[in-house]
Amino acid sequence: MLPLALIVQASGVAVAGSDRSLDQGRTGQKFDFLRARGIPLFPQDGSGITRPDMVVVTSSAVEETVPDVQAARRLGARLLTRAELLAELFNAAPRSIGVAGTSGKSTTTGMIGWLLHATGRRPTIMNGAVMKDFIAPDLPFASAVVGQGGLFVSEVDESDGSIAHYRPHVAVLNNIALDHKSIDELILLFQAFVEKSSTSVLNLDNDLTAQLAAACACRRMITYSLSDPRAHLLATGLSPAPDGITCQVAERSSGMTVPLSLQVPGSHNLANALAALGTARTLDIPLEEAAAALGRFTGIRRRLDVVGSAGGVTVIDDFAHNPDKIAATLATLHAFPGRLLILFQPHGFGPLKLMKDGFIDCFSRNLAADDLLLMPDPAYFGGTVDRAVTSADIVDGVRRAGRNAMAIAERPACGDRLLQLARPGDRIVVMGARDDSLSQFAAALLGRLNGN
Numbered sequence: 001m002l003p004l005a006l007i008v009q010a011s012g013v014a015v016a017g018s019d020r021s022l023d024q025g026r027t028g029q030k031f032d033f034l035r036a037r038g039i040p041l042f043p044q045d046g047s048g049i050t051r052p053d054m055v056v057v058t059s060s061a062v063e064e065t066v067p068d069v070q071a072a073r074r075l076g077a078r079l080l081t082r083a084e085l086l087a088e089l090f091n092a093a094p095r096s097i098g099v100a101g102t103s104g105k106s107t108t109t110g111m112i113g114w115l116l117h118a119t120g121r122r123p124t125i126m127n128g129a130v131m132k133d134f135i136a137p138d139l140p141f142a143s144a145v146v147g148q149g150g151l152f153v154s155e156v157d158e159s160d161g162s163i164a165h166y167r168p169h170v171a172v173l174n175n176i177a178l179d180h181k182s183i184d185e186l187i188l189l190f191q192a193f194v195e196k197s198s199t200s201v202l203n204l205d206n207d208l209t210a211q212l213a214a215a216c217a218c219r220r221m222i223t224y225s226l227s228d229p230r231a232h233l234l235a236t237g238l239s240p241a242p243d244g245i246t247c248q249v250a251e252r253s254s255g256m257t258v259p260l261s262l263q264v265p266g267s268h269n270l271a272n273a274l275a276a277l278g279t280a281r282t283l284d285i286p287l288e289e290a291a292a293a294l295g296r297f298t299g300i301r302r303r304l305d306v307v308g309s310a311g312g313v314t315v316i317d318d319f320a321h322n323p324d325k326i327a328a329t330l331a332t333l334h335a336f337p338g339r340l341l342i343l344f345q346p347h348g349f350g351p352l353k354l355m356k357d358g359f360i361d362c363f364s365r366n367l368a369a370d371d372l373l374l375m376p377d378p379a380y381f382g383g384t385v386d387r388a389v390t391s392a393d394i395v396d397g398v399r400r401a402g403r404n405a406m407a408i409a410e411r412p413a414c415g416d417r418l419l420q421l422a423r424p425g426d427r428i429v430v431m432g433a434r435d436d437s438l439s440q441f442a443a444a445l446l447g448r449l450n451g452n
Contacts, residue, residue, distance in 0.1 A: 001059055002030060003126050003144030004086055005039060010146040018044040018068055020061075027436045033141055046071035053077070057085050060160040083162030086126060086154065091167045093124070093152035097279060098166050100156045100193055101174030101209075102186070103324045104272045107264070108174055109155040110300045111276035113145060118293035119285055122149035128157070129319065130301035156193070158186060163193050170282050171197035172275050176208035177324040178358050187212065194218060201278035203271060204228045222281060224274035226267060233274050233281075235260070238267065242336050245270050249277060251287055260291045264299045266332035273297075304329060307442045310449035312424025314338070317442040321347045321433035322355060323362035329431070330366040338427045340371040341418050343441075345411065345432035346378035346391060353389040360397030363405065372421065373398055373405040376414045379435040415445055422449070 001017070009015045016039060021027050023044050031041055042048030046067035049056060056072040059082045063069070072079050090096050099109045106129035113125035114133050125131070125145040134142035156163050158181070171194045176186050187208060194200045195217055202213040204225040213223060225231035226238070235247040246261040247270060262273055273294050280290035299305070307315040320329040326344070333340060344363075346352040352359070363373055375391035391407045398405040408414045418428055430442040 001057075001082055002034065002141060003128075004057070004082060005034065006037070006144040007089065007124065007126060007146055008085070009037070009039065016040045016042065016048055018042045018048055020044055021436075030141055030436070044068055049075060049077060051075065051077070055080060055085075057082055060162070081160075081162065083157065083160065083165055087162070087165035087167075090126075090152055090154050091165075094150035095152070095170075095283075096166075096168050097151065097153045097170040097172065098156040098168035098193070098197075099154065099172045099174070099275075100158060100163060100190060101172075101203075102158075102177040102322065103328065104174040104268060104275075105155045105157075106319075107269060107300050107303055108172060108272040108275045109153060111272055111294060111297055112172070112279050113153045114297045115276050115280055115285070115290055115293045116149075116151055116153065116283075117145070117147075118296060119280075119289055121151055121283070121285075122147040123151035123153050126152070126154040127300075128155045129303070132298045132301060133296075158189050158193075161185075161189060163189050166193065166196075168193070168197045170199050170201065170279055172201040172279055173209055173212070174203050174272065174275055175206035175324065176212070177206075177322070178355060183208070191216065199282045201275055201282065203275065204231050205271060220282075222278040224271070224278050226271060226274075233278055235270055235274060238270065240265065240267070240332075240335055249274065249287070249291060251281070254287070256287055258288045258291045261295045263295070263297065265304060266328060268328035268332065302439060304332065308446045310446060311422075312426075313422045313449055314427045315442050315446045315449070316427055316429045317439050318429055318431045319433055320344075320431050322351070323358040326359075326362050326431065327366050329429070333427060333429070334366075334368060338425050340368065340427055340429055341374070341421060342367075342371065342429045342431055343374050343376070343411075343414050343418060345376050345435060345438060346394075347432060347434040349378050349380065349387050349389065352378050352391070352394070353386065356389050356393060356397075359394045360401070363394070363398045364401035364403055367398070367403040367405075369403075371404065373403065374414050374417060375405070375407050376411040377409045379432065411441060415441065415448075418445065419448055 049071035052075045054077045109127045110131040116123040124147040127143045199220040200218045201222045204210045223231045224233040226235045234250045237248045239246045244263045250257045302319040305317040320326045395405040395407040
């Protein structure tokens with residue numbers, strides 16, 4: 001909601017807001033930032049909804065029973081979901097680029113946005129995460145950039161089905177894997193999204209996306225891969241490092257090969273970069289110029305974010321929250337020495353129930369013999385929820401597979417345990433989504449390692 005508020009405000013519209021987190025006293029810095037930008041904030045008790053000519057925009061986490069929604073209905077104010085408003089802005093843009101997929105959306109959106117910015121295209125960027133390259137003293141939460149060139153780049157979410165609202169000129173699809181919906185539902189949503197576009201950019205290394213590419217009625221398609229020579233863009237000669245990865249990128253249509261050196265690690269980030277290069281080629285940006293721009297991209301906050309090191313122990317903050325993302329993070333970290341002490345906080349009881357088997361399988365396969373998984377209770381901030389599956393269920397399954405795991409309900413107690421176990425050479429990984437305080441928790445762990 002924060003980046004959308006900034007984009008709407010930049011168009012000259014008065015913006016105000018409310019948030020359950022504000023009422024609960026959480027994430028104060030974000031709210032101070034919004035107030036400093038001239039956006040007044042109200043309790044979520046209906047007091048901010050005062051006129052029928054207001055437009056009330058809600059995220060998918062806001063239920064019908066929330067007082068603001070009830071006040072809007074009493075007054076006859078227009079009600080829109082976040083996705084509906086974003087889609088209106090996106091679809092009205094002269095040139096829109098929608099980034100979809102189960103994993104990698106925020107990083108790919110940031111890469112595309114940075115690439116376009118660095119090559120002088122002045123895009124508007126709507127991201128679900130903070131883009132490090134755009135952080136400034138007056139923009140510490142740089143999840144939105146307001147541009148002037150007619151290009152609108154946005155992360156597009158499939159979790160609530162709202163991807164159906166978007167009509168992209170360029171549709172980027174990174175991958176399809178189980179997350180918030182069944183695989184069958186996801187395939188239908190992503191296929192419809194891609195087929196509405198003028199040009200699609202598709203990942204041949206993901207089996208389901210490759211199947212969609214083979215069957216898709218697309219007008220123009222650019223494919224990319226780390227292994228499939230049929231792809232339009234193919235990465236070869238991969239050389240990973242703890243803080244980046246390099247390769248050669250070959251373009252089949254032109255026969256050109258250019259070097260690519262990224263400042264973000266992991267083959268999954270290389271795949272994201274190929275998606276960004278494919279998007280650049282749809283806009284006729286020369287491949288060499290696009291690759292050089294990506295070499296200056298420094299990343300997305302909370303994506304394998306190194307918080308710091310103390311006493312030989314490194315603390316890493318990471319957004320991974322579904323089996324695909326978790327597997328990518330663990331593969332990247334296991335390419336280099338050091339035991340992993342992982343705190344994974346599920347991003348809700350609903351996703352935990354849907355992905356229970358996937359989580360167990362993912363950790364069972366991807367934890368090393370000396371790694372430890374530590375799980376507190378899932379993130380929960382109110383509302384109705386089925387708590388049939390808990391963190392303890394995941395831990396039991398992982399332990400039955402012969403890996404080290406434990407469930408401790410309270411997160412502070414998890415932190416105590418991590419610090420008791422940590423020894424030089426270890427990496428503590430704080431992993432999870434939806435809860436902004438995870439970053440503060442990671443920073444606090446580093447502080448305690450430093451003796452603060």
